[in-house]
Amino acid sequence: MFDQFLDFMLGRWFWIPAIFFFGIFLIYLGKRRLRFEAQPDPRYDLIPDEDVKKFWRWMSEYNICLSKFHIYFFGPLMIAFAIINGIMLFVLNKQVPDDLMSREQIGLFGYLIIFSFGISEGAALGNSLYGGGSNVSNNKSAIIDIYKCINFHSKKELEWIKKNLKPPIGSPKNFYKREIEVLKRINYIPCCWTIGRSLWFITWSVFFIYFTILLYLCNS
Numbered sequence: 001m002f003d004q005f006l007d008f009m010l011g012r013w014f015w016i017p018a019i020f021f022f023g024i025f026l027i028y029l030g031k032r033r034l035r036f037e038a039q040p041d042p043r044y045d046l047i048p049d050e051d052v053k054k055f056w057r058w059m060s061e062y063n064i065c066l067s068k069f070h071i072y073f074f075g076p077l078m079i080a081f082a083i084i085n086g087i088m089l090f091v092l093n094k095q096v097p098d099d100l101m102s103r104e105q106i107g108l109f110g111y112l113i114i115f116s117f118g119i120s121e122g123a124a125l126g127n128s129l130y131g132g133g134s135n136v137s138n139n140k141s142a143i144i145d146i147y148k149c150i151n152f153h154s155k156k157e158l159e160w161i162k163k164n165l166k167p168p169i170g171s172p173k174n175f176y177k178r179e180i181e182v183l184k185r186i187n188y189i190p191c192c193w194t195i196g197r198s199l200w201f202i203t204w205s206v207f208f209i210y211f212t213i214l215l216y217l218c219n220s
Helices: 002-010 012-038 042-046 050-091 103-122 136-149 155-164 175-187 189-218
Strands: none
Touching (some): 042 136, 050 175
8 A cells, every 4th residue: 555655656647746736836825925025014113133124124035036936937947847747748658767867866966955955944043942944934933032032122232131131930041142142143044045045946947957858858
């Protein structure tokens, strides 16, 4: 039973429709993000530190660019990939040979995908308390949660915060210092997200195009 399920998951009847509908989902998700970013967020005015506000604005711009990329390029690319390969495999009855790509090529694509994913998802304001990855909404919520802990005082007021605010019961003495330290990640997150996401999308785009060309050439 499991072998049949595995064969189905790896077969053309699963991954071709899955890629097609995932492309549609990315376009829908991109439009939803654009609508979300078009609405003013009242939480922005609660932030007392200008550098954190600047990072918040950068995340909004990043979200808009990512959404447009999904809508106008990557989503349509996945749909086109599914349609073209679906026609070759289902209508023209072409076959995917076992040696379509070498192990080295597959390993290279896999390594780049995992490596780029780790760069972008590993850089976040999230930790065991907040979660996040490169999800803009989660990171914005993490910022607000951190400022809630310090009663929306500036992170520059650390000494005042340690003297006048009591850590939650069961928390270590350096609780507030640790929370404020998290905000220092805003210095490298933009670079990691930009490099990681760019490499991730480039790798997948090259893979889709390369796979389609190989499939056509091997059956011509």
